[in-house]
Amino acid sequence: MSFVSLLFIAFAMSTDAFAVAVARGATLKHPHFGRAFKTGVLFGSVEAISPLIGWLIGIGAASYIVKWDHWLAFGLLLALGLKMIHEGLQKPEEGEEADDKAKRSRVMMLLTAVATSIDAMAIGLGFAFIDVNIFEASLLIGLATLTMVTFGIMLGQRLGAMIGKRAELLGGLVLIVVGSVILREHLLGLA
Template structure:
């Protein structure tokens, strides 16, 4: 996987967390940088761990699918991307009560929920030539940065940007999957 693809992947993986952070930030009264950084670090750590777990699962399965690994990676990223686009196009639910303060556990559960796709991406990365530790670190750092910014922007931007970020992340995942497939087929 090229460096450009890795950077796009890292930021694509952080878009759903960014969207969630905008929502979390919008529910706080004038969020401070320390709260935003705390939120970013929680999300970033969880988002960095989940692709490692997925990669380990993928490594165990890789010997069974080595002949069509590029198709597995492409299909998983395509499905994840389409799911993110679908979620981004859904209307927001009305009447949700927003918390006045975010506990560690609420942030951790939200971060885990937004990192399920990183688990699947980690699984798909087991089938391509990539250093999973560099990829996980890049995903974690991008998520930390995006969530910190999203929390600070949340009060101003609200949910309008959040949905668009989810759609953009889905498109980027599809492009990364297509690039993996193209690079493999062009090299064959």
């Protein structure tokens, strides 16, 4: 597979994470490039590891993974989206510690990164059957995702200033839409 083809695949794999990053950036009050970059590194790392895992699983489990990957991604994104919507509708708690809120946010971001990377794992499974340098492909997917997520958070922050408190609700809806699109594409055989 050519470098250009791998590059297109890498950016295609990062579109889910980009949409989530824009929604996440819209919920942040004061994101700065460093924070956006750290989130990009998290998503990029998970996205880079996923095709390697898929490639290692190989032929033996391919039919099982392909049958269920879209349902897993949909379920995770639906649950996370509903949680964000629920939190967006709640009034801030008086006694809530900033550290507790930050810890929950990091766990949620990790789960979101995993959910958006399941398709990359499926791509890795496909790479096991063709002549592809899996390390080059994984690196490109990770770098593309890092770039798109970092940019997405910074873009989302600008949008968040315009939509205010509704940003968390919008973020939850975006997660649900991304999960639904993944499910729809697989059920219709588009992915």
